[in-house]
Amino acid sequence: MRIIKKDKIVKAVKDLCIKSNFEIDKDIERLMEKAYKEENDILPKEVIRDILKNCSIAKDKKIPMCQDTGLTVVFVKKGEEVQVDGGLEEAIQDGVRKGYREGYFRKSIVDPLTRKNTEDNTPATIHTSLVKGDRLKITVVPRGFGSENMGKASMLDIGNCVKEVKKFVLDSVKESGGNSCPPVVIGIGIGGTLEKAALLAKESLINDSEDSHKNVTVRKLEKDLLKEINKLDIGPGGLGGKTTALRVTIKTYPTHIAGLPVAINIGCWCHRVQTVIL
Amino acid sequence: MKKIRLPLDEKIISGLNAGDRVLLTGIIYTARDATHKRLADCIKNKKKLPLELRNQMIYYTGPAPEKPKQIIGSCGPTTSSRMDEYTPSLLEKGLKGMIGKGDRSKEVVSEIKKHKAIYFIAPGGCGALLSQTVKKCDLVAYGELGCEAIYKLEIKDFPAIVGIDCNGKNIYNRR
Numbered sequence: 001m002r003i004i005k006k007d008k009i010v011k012a013v014k015d016l017c018i019k020s021n022f023e024i025d026k027d028i029e030r031l032m033e034k035a036y037k038e039e040n041d042i043l044p045k046e047v048i049r050d051i052l053k054n055c056s057i058a059k060d061k062k063i064p065m066c067q068d069t070g071l072t073v074v075f076v077k078k079g080e081e082v083q084v085d086g087g088l089e090e091a092i093q094d095g096v097r098k099g100y101r102e103g104y105f106r107k108s109i110v111d112p113l114t115r116k117n118t119e120d121n122t123p124a125t126i127h128t129s130l131v132k133g134d135r136l137k138i139t140v141v142p143r144g145f146g147s148e149n150m151g152k153a154s155m156l157d158i159g160n161c162v163k164e165v166k167k168f169v170l171d172s173v174k175e176s177g178g179n180s181c182p183p184v185v186i187g188i189g190i191g192g193t194l195e196k197a198a199l200l201a202k203e204s205l206i207n208d209s210e211d212s213h214k215n216v217t218v219r220k221l222e223k224d225l226l227k228e229i230n231k232l233d234i235g236p237g238g239l240g241g242k243t244t245a246l247r248v249t250i251k252t253y254p255t256h257i258a259g260l261p262v263a264i265n266i267g268c269w270c271h272r273v274q275t276v277i278l
Numbered sequence: 279m280k281k282i283r284l285p286l287d288e289k290i291i292s293g294l295n296a297g298d299r300v301l302l303t304g305i306i307y308t309a310r311d312a313t314h315k316r317l318a319d320c321i322k323n324k325k326k327l328p329l330e331l332r333n334q335m336i337y338y339t340g341p342a343p344e345k346p347k348q349i350i351g352s353c354g355p356t357t358s359s360r361m362d363e364y365t366p367s368l369l370e371k372g373l374k375g376m377i378g379k380g381d382r383s384k385e386v387v388s389e390i391k392k393h394k395a396i397y398f399i400a401p402g403g404c405g406a407l408l409s410q411t412v413k414k415c416d417l418v419a420y421g422e423l424g425c426e427a428i429y430k431l432e433i434k435d436f437p438a439i440v441g442i443d444c445n446g447k448n449i450y451n452r453r
Contacts, residue, residue: 043439046299050401050437058352058406067342067352067405067425104351106342106425115312117424146357146379146402178450179357179380181402233452237402238380239439240452270403 002079002134004278006086006094009138012276013095016140017072018103020272021064024055027208028185028246028271035183035236035243044241048183051236051269066270069105070142072096072124073202081134089126092138096124108145127199139206139275144268147184150176153198153263162221165190165262166228172264173229173245178238181268183246186229189263191253197261204251205267206275213250222248236269281435285333286374291396294440296447300398301435306335306377307418310356312426314364321367328419329428332372338379340425341415342405350415350431352405355379358397362386369393377438381450391446398438399449411436 024032036048058065074092078084084091100107100121107121131137152172156164169188176184187207189200213219226248235241246269255261282290284304294300307329309317320327338358342351358378365376366389374395379402382390390397400408414432421427442448 043297043299047401050404050407054401054404054407057410061406062345063348063406063409064342064352065406066403067340067354068356069342069352104343104345106340106351108340108425144403149357177381178399178402179359181379237399237439238450239399268403 001083002081003083003085004136006084006091008278009084009088009091009136010095010098012138012278013074013092013140014099014102016138016274016276017096017099017105017142020140020142020274021069021103021105022062023059024065025271025273028269029055031246032183032269035246039236039241039243041241043239044236044243047236047239048243064103064105066144066268067106068108068144068146069100069103070144070272071109071148072121073141073143074124074126075139075141075203075206076126076128077131077137078128079133079135080130082136084136088128092124092126093122097122136278137275138278139273141206142272144270147180147266147268150180151201151263151265153194153261155194156260156262158258158260161260164260165221166225168262169225169264170228170232173234173266174232176266177234180266181270182234182238183236183243183269185267185271186225186245186248187265187267188248188250190250190261191255192261193255194261196253197263198265200251200253201263201265204249205265205271206273207249208247215252218250218252222250284335286335286396287333288394291374291394291444294396294443296440296443296449298440300438300440302398302438303434303436304432306337306431306433308339308341308429308431309336310338310340310426311360312423313420313428314361316420318364318367321371327371331368333374335375335377336368336373337377337431341429342425344415350409350412353409353412354403354405355400358382365389369395381448382442387442387446387448390442391444394444396440396444397442399441400436400438408436
Protein backbone atom coordinates (compact mmCIF):
# COMPACT_ATOMS: atom_id res chain seq x y z
CA MET A 1 0.00 0.00 0.00
CA ARG A 2 1.36 3.42 -0.96
CA ILE A 3 0.58 6.14 1.53
CA ILE A 4 -0.03 9.77 0.47
CA LYS A 5 -0.10 12.43 3.16
CA LYS A 6 -3.13 14.69 3.39
CA ASP A 7 -1.00 17.88 3.12
CA LYS A 8 0.27 16.85 -0.27
CA ILE A 9 -3.28 16.56 -1.59
CA VAL A 10 -4.36 19.84 -0.01
CA LYS A 11 -1.52 21.66 -1.75
CA ALA A 12 -2.13 19.91 -5.07
CA VAL A 13 -5.83 20.80 -5.08
CA LYS A 14 -5.11 24.38 -4.03
CA ASP A 15 -2.60 24.78 -6.88
CA LEU A 16 -5.04 23.29 -9.41
CA CYS A 17 -7.80 25.70 -8.33
CA ILE A 18 -5.46 28.66 -8.74
CA LYS A 19 -3.89 27.63 -12.03
CA SER A 20 -7.20 26.71 -13.66
CA ASN A 21 -8.69 30.13 -12.94
CA PHE A 22 -5.67 32.12 -14.16
CA GLU A 23 -4.72 30.17 -17.26
CA ILE A 24 -6.76 29.17 -20.29
CA ASP A 25 -6.82 25.48 -21.16
CA LYS A 26 -4.23 24.79 -23.88
CA ASP A 27 -6.64 22.92 -26.16
CA ILE A 28 -9.19 25.74 -25.95
CA GLU A 29 -6.54 28.36 -26.64
CA ARG A 30 -5.46 26.50 -29.77
CA LEU A 31 -9.04 26.11 -31.02
CA MET A 32 -9.79 29.76 -30.22
CA GLU A 33 -6.85 31.04 -32.24
CA LYS A 34 -8.04 28.89 -35.15
CA ALA A 35 -11.58 30.30 -34.77
CA TYR A 36 -10.22 33.87 -34.83
CA LYS A 37 -8.74 33.22 -38.25
CA GLU A 38 -11.93 31.59 -39.55
CA GLU A 39 -14.40 34.28 -38.50
CA ASN A 40 -14.87 37.07 -41.06
CA ASP A 41 -17.41 39.43 -39.51
CA ILE A 42 -16.34 42.17 -37.18
CA LEU A 43 -18.47 41.32 -34.10
CA PRO A 44 -17.51 37.64 -33.71
CA LYS A 45 -13.88 38.50 -34.46
CA GLU A 46 -13.97 41.24 -31.86
CA VAL A 47 -15.41 38.86 -29.22
CA ILE A 48 -12.62 36.33 -29.79
CA ARG A 49 -10.02 39.09 -29.75
CA ASP A 50 -11.38 40.28 -26.38
CA ILE A 51 -11.26 36.71 -25.07
CA LEU A 52 -7.63 36.26 -26.07
CA LYS A 53 -6.73 39.66 -24.62
CA ASN A 54 -8.61 38.76 -21.42
CA CYS A 55 -6.61 35.54 -21.06
CA SER A 56 -3.29 37.27 -21.44
CA ILE A 57 -4.23 39.92 -18.82
CA ALA A 58 -5.45 37.17 -16.46
CA LYS A 59 -2.24 35.19 -16.77
CA ASP A 60 0.12 38.18 -16.50
CA LYS A 61 -1.65 39.95 -13.64
CA LYS A 62 -2.94 36.82 -11.89
CA ILE A 63 -6.58 37.89 -12.08
CA PRO A 64 -9.20 35.17 -12.60
CA MET A 65 -10.19 35.02 -16.29
CA CYS A 66 -13.85 35.10 -15.27
CA GLN A 67 -15.32 36.52 -12.05
CA ASP A 68 -17.42 33.37 -11.77
CA THR A 69 -14.66 31.20 -10.40
CA GLY A 70 -17.27 28.53 -10.13
CA LEU A 71 -18.49 25.60 -8.14
CA THR A 72 -15.45 23.36 -7.89
CA VAL A 73 -16.01 19.93 -9.36
CA VAL A 74 -13.26 17.45 -8.55
CA PHE A 75 -12.76 14.10 -10.25
CA VAL A 76 -10.59 11.63 -8.39
CA LYS A 77 -9.25 8.38 -9.77
CA LYS A 78 -7.88 6.57 -6.77
CA GLY A 79 -5.59 3.62 -7.25
CA GLU A 80 -6.59 0.58 -5.21
CA GLU A 81 -3.09 0.46 -3.72
CA VAL A 82 -3.20 4.06 -2.45
CA GLN A 83 -4.07 5.04 1.06
CA VAL A 84 -4.59 8.67 2.05
CA ASP A 85 -3.30 9.52 5.48
CA GLY A 86 -5.79 12.01 6.94
CA GLY A 87 -8.82 11.53 4.70
CA LEU A 88 -9.25 12.18 0.97
CA GLU A 89 -12.53 14.09 1.09
CA GLU A 90 -11.30 16.42 3.83
CA ALA A 91 -8.04 17.01 1.99
CA ILE A 92 -9.88 18.06 -1.18
CA GLN A 93 -12.24 20.40 0.63
CA ASP A 94 -9.30 21.98 2.49
CA GLY A 95 -7.47 22.43 -0.82
CA VAL A 96 -10.47 24.17 -2.41
CA ARG A 97 -10.92 26.40 0.65
CA LYS A 98 -7.25 27.46 0.55
CA GLY A 99 -7.16 27.90 -3.21
CA TYR A 100 -10.18 30.19 -3.28
CA ARG A 101 -8.89 32.24 -0.34
CA GLU A 102 -5.33 32.64 -1.58
CA GLY A 103 -6.39 33.25 -5.18
CA TYR A 104 -8.92 35.94 -4.13
CA PHE A 105 -11.62 34.02 -5.96
CA ARG A 106 -15.33 34.57 -5.61
CA LYS A 107 -17.14 32.46 -3.02
CA SER A 108 -20.21 31.37 -4.95
CA ILE A 109 -21.55 28.42 -2.97
CA VAL A 110 -24.88 28.72 -1.15
CA ASP A 111 -27.46 26.49 0.51
CA PRO A 112 -29.82 25.53 -2.34
CA LEU A 113 -32.95 26.70 -0.53
CA THR A 114 -32.01 29.39 1.99
CA ARG A 115 -29.33 30.77 -0.39
CA LYS A 116 -26.97 31.32 2.58
CA ASN A 117 -23.36 31.51 1.40
CA THR A 118 -20.83 29.04 2.89
CA GLU A 119 -18.21 31.83 2.54
CA ASP A 120 -15.31 29.60 1.50
CA ASN A 121 -16.55 28.05 -1.76
CA THR A 122 -16.85 24.60 -0.21
CA PRO A 123 -18.16 22.01 -0.47
CA ALA A 124 -16.69 20.97 -3.79
CA THR A 125 -18.67 18.36 -5.71
CA ILE A 126 -16.41 15.30 -5.73
CA HIS A 127 -16.66 12.23 -7.95
CA THR A 128 -14.34 9.42 -6.91
CA SER A 129 -13.71 6.17 -8.75
CA LEU A 130 -11.43 3.28 -7.95
CA VAL A 131 -8.85 2.25 -10.51
CA LYS A 132 -5.93 -0.19 -10.62
CA GLY A 133 -2.50 0.91 -9.42
CA ASP A 134 -0.90 3.07 -6.77
CA ARG A 135 -1.51 6.55 -8.15
CA LEU A 136 -3.97 9.27 -7.33
CA LYS A 137 -5.24 11.34 -10.26
CA ILE A 138 -7.02 14.58 -9.38
CA THR A 139 -8.80 16.78 -11.91
CA VAL A 140 -10.22 20.14 -10.86
CA VAL A 141 -13.00 21.66 -12.97
CA PRO A 142 -14.33 24.99 -11.64
CA ARG A 143 -17.80 25.31 -13.15
CA GLY A 144 -19.26 28.73 -13.89
CA PHE A 145 -23.02 28.63 -13.77
CA GLY A 146 -23.74 30.71 -16.87
CA SER A 147 -22.96 27.55 -18.80
CA GLU A 148 -23.73 24.94 -16.11
CA ASN A 149 -27.30 26.29 -15.99
CA MET A 150 -27.69 25.38 -19.66
CA GLY A 151 -27.08 21.67 -19.03
CA LYS A 152 -29.86 19.11 -19.38
CA ALA A 153 -30.61 15.42 -18.99
CA SER A 154 -33.46 13.51 -20.58
CA MET A 155 -34.79 10.04 -21.26
CA LEU A 156 -35.26 9.87 -25.03
CA ASP A 157 -37.28 7.53 -27.29
CA ILE A 158 -35.31 4.65 -28.74
CA GLY A 159 -36.85 4.77 -32.24
CA ASN A 160 -33.98 6.38 -34.13
CA CYS A 161 -31.31 6.84 -31.50
CA VAL A 162 -28.83 8.99 -33.42
CA LYS A 163 -31.58 11.28 -34.70
CA GLU A 164 -33.08 11.64 -31.23
CA VAL A 165 -29.72 12.52 -29.68
CA LYS A 166 -28.97 15.07 -32.40
CA LYS A 167 -32.30 16.80 -31.92
CA PHE A 168 -31.86 16.92 -28.15
CA VAL A 169 -28.37 18.40 -28.44
CA LEU A 170 -29.20 20.95 -31.13
CA ASP A 171 -32.34 22.11 -29.29
CA SER A 172 -30.37 22.51 -26.05
CA VAL A 173 -27.60 24.51 -27.72
CA LYS A 174 -30.15 26.71 -29.53
CA GLU A 175 -31.92 27.41 -26.27
CA SER A 176 -28.68 28.31 -24.48
CA GLY A 177 -27.88 30.98 -27.10
CA GLY A 178 -25.44 33.58 -25.84
CA ASN A 179 -26.03 32.71 -22.16
CA SER A 180 -23.34 30.06 -21.99
CA CYS A 181 -20.58 32.38 -23.29
CA PRO A 182 -19.88 30.84 -26.69
CA PRO A 183 -17.67 29.63 -28.29
CA VAL A 184 -18.48 26.72 -26.01
CA VAL A 185 -17.22 23.19 -25.52
CA ILE A 186 -19.88 20.53 -25.38
CA GLY A 187 -19.87 17.31 -23.40
CA ILE A 188 -22.49 14.67 -24.08
CA GLY A 189 -23.23 11.52 -22.11
CA ILE A 190 -25.29 8.75 -23.65
CA GLY A 191 -26.42 5.59 -21.87
CA GLY A 192 -26.49 4.06 -18.40
CA THR A 193 -29.20 5.66 -16.29
CA LEU A 194 -30.31 9.27 -15.90
CA GLU A 195 -27.56 10.14 -13.40
CA LYS A 196 -24.93 8.10 -15.26
CA ALA A 197 -25.62 10.02 -18.48
CA ALA A 198 -25.26 13.33 -16.60
CA LEU A 199 -21.94 12.24 -15.12
CA LEU A 200 -20.69 10.98 -18.49
CA ALA A 201 -21.53 14.38 -20.01
CA LYS A 202 -19.43 16.13 -17.39
CA GLU A 203 -16.59 13.62 -17.76
CA SER A 204 -16.53 14.06 -21.50
CA LEU A 205 -16.08 17.81 -21.01
CA ILE A 206 -12.68 17.04 -19.52
CA ASN A 207 -11.52 15.32 -22.69
CA ASP A 208 -9.81 17.44 -25.28
CA SER A 209 -10.13 17.29 -29.04
CA GLU A 210 -7.23 14.83 -29.32
CA ASP A 211 -9.25 12.47 -27.18
CA SER A 212 -11.82 11.47 -29.79
CA HIS A 213 -13.94 8.39 -29.21
CA LYS A 214 -12.68 4.99 -30.39
CA ASN A 215 -16.11 3.92 -31.64
CA VAL A 216 -16.71 4.97 -35.27
CA THR A 217 -20.42 5.74 -34.81
CA VAL A 218 -19.67 7.98 -31.84
CA ARG A 219 -16.79 9.70 -33.62
CA LYS A 220 -19.03 10.44 -36.56
CA LEU A 221 -21.73 11.77 -34.24
CA GLU A 222 -19.18 14.11 -32.59
CA LYS A 223 -18.11 15.44 -35.97
CA ASP A 224 -21.64 15.79 -37.35
CA LEU A 225 -22.87 17.55 -34.23
CA LEU A 226 -19.98 20.03 -34.25
CA LYS A 227 -20.74 20.85 -37.87
CA GLU A 228 -24.48 21.25 -37.31
CA ILE A 229 -24.04 23.29 -34.11
CA ASN A 230 -21.75 25.65 -35.96
CA LYS A 231 -24.43 26.19 -38.58
CA LEU A 232 -26.80 27.59 -35.91
CA ASP A 233 -25.18 31.03 -36.29
CA ILE A 234 -25.17 31.64 -32.53
CA GLY A 235 -21.47 32.48 -32.78
CA PRO A 236 -19.00 34.05 -30.34
CA GLY A 237 -20.87 35.94 -27.61
CA GLY A 238 -24.14 34.89 -29.27
CA LEU A 239 -23.61 37.65 -31.85
CA GLY A 240 -23.59 35.39 -34.90
CA GLY A 241 -20.71 33.72 -36.69
CA LYS A 242 -19.19 30.40 -37.60
CA THR A 243 -17.89 29.35 -34.19
CA THR A 244 -20.62 28.42 -31.73
CA ALA A 245 -18.78 25.36 -30.41
CA LEU A 246 -15.06 24.65 -30.39
CA ARG A 247 -15.48 20.93 -29.82
CA VAL A 248 -18.01 18.21 -29.07
CA THR A 249 -16.98 15.19 -27.03
CA ILE A 250 -19.20 12.21 -26.27
CA LYS A 251 -18.98 9.42 -23.73
CA THR A 252 -21.21 6.38 -23.93
CA TYR A 253 -22.14 3.52 -21.62
CA PRO A 254 -24.39 0.51 -22.23
CA THR A 255 -27.99 1.07 -21.25
CA HIS A 256 -31.33 -0.79 -20.87
CA ILE A 257 -33.21 -2.23 -23.88
CA ALA A 258 -36.10 0.11 -23.16
CA GLY A 259 -34.21 3.38 -22.75
CA LEU A 260 -31.92 6.08 -24.10
CA PRO A 261 -30.68 8.36 -21.31
CA VAL A 262 -28.80 11.37 -22.64
CA ALA A 263 -27.30 14.48 -21.07
CA ILE A 264 -25.56 17.59 -22.29
CA ASN A 265 -23.15 19.69 -20.27
CA ILE A 266 -21.97 22.93 -21.84
CA GLY A 267 -18.65 24.55 -20.96
CA CYS A 268 -18.21 28.27 -21.62
CA TRP A 269 -15.15 29.36 -23.63
CA CYS A 270 -13.50 29.82 -20.23
CA HIS A 271 -13.81 26.09 -19.54
CA ARG A 272 -11.25 25.34 -16.84
CA VAL A 273 -9.59 21.98 -16.33
CA GLN A 274 -6.37 21.11 -14.53
CA THR A 275 -5.08 17.65 -13.63
CA VAL A 276 -2.32 16.27 -11.46
CA ILE A 277 -1.16 12.72 -10.82
CA LEU A 278 0.28 12.05 -7.37
CA MET B 279 -16.48 52.56 -32.03
CA LYS B 280 -18.52 55.29 -30.33
CA LYS B 281 -17.31 56.89 -27.11
CA ILE B 282 -20.18 57.39 -24.67
CA ARG B 283 -20.10 59.58 -21.56
CA LEU B 284 -22.45 58.61 -18.75
CA PRO B 285 -25.03 59.37 -17.43
CA LEU B 286 -27.18 58.47 -20.41
CA ASP B 287 -29.71 60.92 -21.75
CA GLU B 288 -32.36 60.70 -24.44
CA LYS B 289 -30.10 62.17 -27.09
CA ILE B 290 -27.32 59.63 -26.50
CA ILE B 291 -29.75 56.72 -26.32
CA SER B 292 -31.65 57.64 -29.47
CA GLY B 293 -28.37 57.86 -31.38
CA LEU B 294 -27.46 54.22 -30.67
CA ASN B 295 -28.53 51.17 -32.66
CA ALA B 296 -28.42 47.45 -31.89
CA GLY B 297 -25.00 46.17 -32.95
CA ASP B 298 -23.12 49.44 -32.35
CA ARG B 299 -19.80 49.04 -30.56
CA VAL B 300 -19.23 51.54 -27.78
CA LEU B 301 -16.73 52.52 -25.10
CA LEU B 302 -18.48 53.63 -21.92
CA THR B 303 -17.01 56.19 -19.51
CA GLY B 304 -18.62 57.41 -16.28
CA ILE B 305 -20.59 55.95 -13.38
CA ILE B 306 -22.43 52.61 -13.31
CA TYR B 307 -23.88 50.53 -10.45
CA THR B 308 -23.48 46.78 -9.96
CA ALA B 309 -26.51 44.62 -9.12
CA ARG B 310 -27.39 40.99 -9.71
CA ASP B 311 -29.90 38.37 -8.52
CA ALA B 312 -30.26 38.95 -4.76
CA THR B 313 -30.00 42.74 -5.15
CA HIS B 314 -32.67 42.84 -7.84
CA LYS B 315 -35.00 40.92 -5.59
CA ARG B 316 -34.40 43.45 -2.79
CA LEU B 317 -34.80 46.49 -5.06
CA ALA B 318 -38.03 45.10 -6.52
CA ASP B 319 -39.32 44.40 -2.97
CA CYS B 320 -38.50 48.01 -1.98
CA ILE B 321 -40.46 49.32 -4.97
CA LYS B 322 -43.37 46.98 -4.31
CA ASN B 323 -43.56 47.99 -0.63
CA LYS B 324 -43.07 51.68 -1.48
CA LYS B 325 -39.85 51.87 0.58
CA LYS B 326 -36.96 54.19 -0.21
CA LEU B 327 -34.41 52.75 -2.65
CA PRO B 328 -30.74 52.76 -1.56
CA LEU B 329 -29.81 54.56 -4.79
CA GLU B 330 -31.42 56.97 -7.24
CA LEU B 331 -32.17 55.01 -10.40
CA ARG B 332 -33.19 57.93 -12.61
CA ASN B 333 -31.03 58.03 -15.78
CA GLN B 334 -28.61 55.52 -14.26
CA MET B 335 -27.06 52.34 -15.59
CA ILE B 336 -26.92 48.96 -13.85
CA TYR B 337 -24.22 46.40 -14.58
CA TYR B 338 -25.12 42.77 -13.92
CA THR B 339 -21.98 41.49 -12.26
CA GLY B 340 -20.76 39.89 -9.05
CA PRO B 341 -17.06 40.78 -8.91
CA ALA B 342 -14.39 38.47 -7.51
CA PRO B 343 -12.72 39.89 -4.37
CA GLU B 344 -9.97 42.43 -5.02
CA LYS B 345 -6.39 41.63 -4.10
CA PRO B 346 -4.48 44.13 -1.92
CA LYS B 347 -3.84 47.33 -3.92
CA GLN B 348 -6.33 46.26 -6.58
CA ILE B 349 -9.44 48.40 -7.29
CA ILE B 350 -11.73 45.49 -8.11
CA GLY B 351 -11.37 41.79 -8.87
CA SER B 352 -12.43 40.08 -12.07
CA CYS B 353 -15.81 41.56 -13.03
CA GLY B 354 -17.43 40.26 -16.21
CA PRO B 355 -21.16 40.27 -16.98
CA THR B 356 -23.58 37.64 -15.71
CA THR B 357 -26.61 36.23 -17.57
CA SER B 358 -29.16 39.04 -17.84
CA SER B 359 -32.30 36.94 -18.29
CA ARG B 360 -32.32 36.07 -14.58
CA MET B 361 -33.00 39.76 -13.91
CA ASP B 362 -35.89 39.91 -16.40
CA GLU B 363 -38.71 39.57 -13.90
CA TYR B 364 -37.44 42.55 -11.86
CA THR B 365 -36.36 44.83 -14.72
CA PRO B 366 -39.76 46.38 -15.62
CA SER B 367 -40.20 47.82 -12.12
CA LEU B 368 -36.67 49.31 -12.21
CA LEU B 369 -37.30 50.88 -15.62
CA GLU B 370 -40.48 52.34 -14.19
CA LYS B 371 -38.28 54.06 -11.58
CA GLY B 372 -36.22 55.75 -14.29
CA LEU B 373 -33.39 53.25 -14.91
CA LYS B 374 -32.06 53.99 -18.40
CA GLY B 375 -29.37 51.43 -19.10
CA MET B 376 -28.33 47.87 -18.33
CA ILE B 377 -25.17 45.93 -19.09
CA GLY B 378 -25.10 42.14 -19.06
CA LYS B 379 -24.89 39.15 -21.38
CA GLY B 380 -27.43 37.16 -23.35
CA ASP B 381 -30.95 37.78 -24.62
CA ARG B 382 -33.84 39.37 -22.68
CA SER B 383 -37.51 38.40 -22.41
CA LYS B 384 -40.11 39.80 -24.80
CA GLU B 385 -41.56 41.80 -21.92
CA VAL B 386 -38.21 43.43 -21.12
CA VAL B 387 -37.66 44.30 -24.79
CA SER B 388 -41.03 46.03 -24.97
CA GLU B 389 -40.42 47.85 -21.66
CA ILE B 390 -37.03 49.05 -22.97
CA LYS B 391 -38.87 50.46 -25.97
CA LYS B 392 -41.61 52.00 -23.84
CA HIS B 393 -39.17 53.76 -21.49
CA LYS B 394 -36.67 54.66 -24.23
CA ALA B 395 -33.95 52.77 -22.39
CA ILE B 396 -31.06 50.66 -23.68
CA TYR B 397 -29.41 47.29 -23.06
CA PHE B 398 -25.70 46.76 -23.63
CA ILE B 399 -23.80 43.49 -23.76
CA ALA B 400 -20.28 43.15 -22.43
CA PRO B 401 -17.86 40.41 -23.49
CA GLY B 402 -18.90 37.32 -21.51
CA GLY B 403 -16.25 35.68 -19.36
CA CYS B 404 -13.85 38.59 -19.85
CA GLY B 405 -13.75 39.65 -16.20
CA ALA B 406 -10.00 40.26 -16.14
CA LEU B 407 -10.13 42.52 -19.19
CA LEU B 408 -13.14 44.49 -17.92
CA SER B 409 -11.62 44.93 -14.44
CA GLN B 410 -8.90 47.04 -16.06
CA THR B 411 -11.49 49.66 -17.08
CA VAL B 412 -12.68 50.21 -13.49
CA LYS B 413 -10.98 53.23 -11.96
CA LYS B 414 -12.91 53.41 -8.67
CA CYS B 415 -15.21 51.09 -6.74
CA ASP B 416 -17.31 52.13 -3.72
CA LEU B 417 -19.87 50.17 -1.74
CA VAL B 418 -23.32 51.74 -1.95
CA ALA B 419 -25.65 49.26 -0.22
CA TYR B 420 -26.30 45.68 0.89
CA GLY B 421 -22.66 45.03 1.88
CA GLU B 422 -23.81 41.86 3.63
CA LEU B 423 -24.53 40.35 0.20
CA GLY B 424 -20.79 40.29 -0.58
CA CYS B 425 -20.26 40.08 -4.33
CA GLU B 426 -23.96 40.73 -4.83
CA ALA B 427 -23.86 44.12 -3.05
CA ILE B 428 -24.43 47.36 -4.95
CA TYR B 429 -21.12 48.99 -5.89
CA LYS B 430 -20.67 52.31 -7.60
CA LEU B 431 -18.08 51.90 -10.33
CA GLU B 432 -16.23 54.60 -12.16
CA ILE B 433 -15.36 53.14 -15.55
CA LYS B 434 -13.23 54.37 -18.40
CA ASP B 435 -13.56 53.04 -21.95
CA PHE B 436 -15.53 49.95 -20.91
CA PRO B 437 -16.15 47.99 -24.15
CA ALA B 438 -19.76 47.00 -24.91
CA ILE B 439 -22.14 46.38 -27.78
CA VAL B 440 -25.71 47.68 -28.02
CA GLY B 441 -27.84 44.56 -27.53
CA ILE B 442 -31.32 46.11 -27.53
CA ASP B 443 -31.81 49.71 -28.62
CA CYS B 444 -34.57 52.15 -27.64
CA ASN B 445 -36.63 51.13 -30.68
CA GLY B 446 -36.70 47.54 -29.43
CA LYS B 447 -34.29 46.30 -32.08
CA ASN B 448 -32.56 43.25 -30.67
CA ILE B 449 -29.18 41.96 -31.83
CA TYR B 450 -30.15 38.41 -30.87
CA ASN B 451 -33.11 38.46 -33.30
CA ARG B 452 -31.18 37.52 -36.39
CA ARG B 453 -32.76 34.13 -36.87
